[in-house]
Amino acid sequence: MAAQLGPRTARIVGPQRRVDERQTPHPRMERGEFGERLRARYWRAPDPLKKIFLGNEADPGNSLPTILREAPEGKVNPVATPVPDPAEMARKIKEIALFLGADIVGITYLDQAYVYSHRARGSAARGTKAGDPIDLPHKYAICLGKAGDYPLYMASPSFISDAEYGRGLTMSAIPTFLLAAYIRQLGYPARSHGYGKYDVIPMPLAVMAGLGELGRHGMLIHEKYGSRLHLSVVTTDLPLGVDHPIDIGVEEFCRSCKKCARTCPSRSITFSDVKDVYNGVEKWRINLVSCYNYKAAIGHNCLYCTTTCCYDKRDTWYHTLTIWLLKRWPLALRPVLVKPLVWLDDLIWGRRPYARARRLGYDSDLDREGCSIPGCKADHKPAHKKRLQRPGRWVQSPLFPNDELRPASPQSNGQHG
Numbered sequence: 001m002a003a004q005l006g007p008r009t010a011r012i013v014g015p016q017r018r019v020d021e022r023q024t025p026h027p028r029m030e031r032g033e034f035g036e037r038l039r040a041r042y043w044r045a046p047d048p049l050k051k052i053f054l055g056n057e058a059d060p061g062n063s064l065p066t067i068l069r070e071a072p073e074g075k076v077n078p079v080a081t082p083v084p085d086p087a088e089m090a091r092k093i094k095e096i097a098l099f100l101g102a103d104i105v106g107i108t109y110l111d112q113a114y115v116y117s118h119r120a121r122g123s124a125a126r127g128t129k130a131g132d133p134i135d136l137p138h139k140y141a142i143c144l145g146k147a148g149d150y151p152l153y154m155a156s157p158s159f160i161s162d163a164e165y166g167r168g169l170t171m172s173a174i175p176t177f178l179l180a181a182y183i184r185q186l187g188y189p190a191r192s193h194g195y196g197k198y199d200v201i202p203m204p205l206a207v208m209a210g211l212g213e214l215g216r217h218g219m220l221i222h223e224k225y226g227s228r229l230h231l232s233v234v235t236t237d238l239p240l241g242v243d244h245p246i247d248i249g250v251e252e253f254c255r256s257c258k259k260c261a262r263t264c265p266s267r268s269i270t271f272s273d274v275k276d277v278y279n280g281v282e283k284w285r286i287n288l289v290s291c292y293n294y295k296a297a298i299g300h301n302c303l304y305c306t307t308t309c310c311y312d313k314r315d316t317w318y319h320t321l322t323i324w325l326l327k328r329w330p331l332a333l334r335p336v337l338v339k340p341l342v343w344l345d346d347l348i349w350g351r352r353p354y355a356r357a358r359r360l361g362y363d364s365d366l367d368r369e370g371c372s373i374p375g376c377k378a379d380h381k382p383a384h385k386k387r388l389q390r391p392g393r394w395v396q397s398p399l400f401p402n403d404e405l406r407p408a409s410p411q412s413n414g415q416h417g
Contacts, residue, residue, distance in 0.1 A: 003010070140240045156302060203220055
């Protein structure tokens with residue numbers, strides 16, 4: 001990759017190896033490597049909406065993600081549509097993707113470093129099995145994003161916020177599946193990579209496609225939707241013009257803001273200004289073990305880092321103006337601009353945003369499962385009523401067995417995930 005086109009928040013500083021999907025968090029969780037409690041929580045879905053979106057404990061015919069995941073790849077039209085202008089074709093493909101239901105679209109070259117080396121799950125319909133090596137020679141990656149509903153995310157953790165999260169995942173798979181089918185009808189090979197069926201790592205591809213920048217909390221940040229995006233990818237050989245990484249001020253904002261670190265109930269997000277280098281990329285990394293174990297303890301997805309992020313707020317005139325200023329403000333002066341913006345965000349939305357949601361028979365203040373530790377009778381406060389985190393507090397490190405607690409490093413704050 002050309003150095004001048006590299007992203008600022010996740011700089012490529014060394015060689016990158018391909019990642020085995022079997023060693024990524026969800027497959028490891030399914031195998032029980034993060035503890036039996038978390039594995040059991042993942043597969044036990046007491047809520048009907050959660051069942052149809054996650055596919056857990058539901059008949060496969062009642063779960064659209066399961067149906068799409070098992071669908072065989074369609075045949076390629078033997079008569080290819082001529083593409084005299086790749087840039088014009090890219091514009092058309094983006095319009096098609098938005099029409100099919102995506103909220104944002106970007107295109108980049110398919111870097112083989114972001115293709116998994118081996119798959120974690122197999123599919124009888126597609127003739128694959130877990131552990132198969134992945135060969136994906138496509139040239140381009142079309143990155144799609146589907147945004148979640150911010151007011152319902154603010155009700156996290158609850159059944160209604162879980163339902164919205166699952167709905168977003170499911171809805172993100174539909175335009176991805178349809179876009180790949182459309183490109184095959186044009187006469188070019190294409191493969192969809194969506195919820196539960198990824199041969200590629202979507203986040204770095206989305207960064208390279210100009211959809212946003214990587215934040216302190218380890219997620220993509222888009223200038224309009226923040227990090228409440230479900231990402232999917234279509235890889236293809238259809239000739240396309242490509243986009244490039246963008247700068248929307250995330251580097252300076254995340255370095256100064258740290259709201260996600262202060263509000264994270266599991267202390268999984270680092271306060272450190274020093275980034276880690278992992279697999280050739282310099283970036284902030286989160287503690288995945290403590291993050292996932294917290295979800296197991298509360299029985300819900302936790303979306304505090306998403307709802308707290310200043311970029312995630314509703315698309316209002318002052319939000320648009322702020323992004324406009326950040327993109328045009330001189331780099332050296334951005335920290336001066338960030339501090340008053342964070343103060344205003346705290347004033348308008350709160351230091352740890354939460355909004356009660358009562359919809360579809362759910363009440364986010366009443367449907368919490370509570371602590372899952374056997375015999376525990378403590379009256380636990382909801383996370384949004386607890387005190388904010390501070391730098392240097394004890395953290396849970398996946399480098400030590402049995403969830404043993406160790407003091408945070410002044411360099412990394414114990415974040416190794």
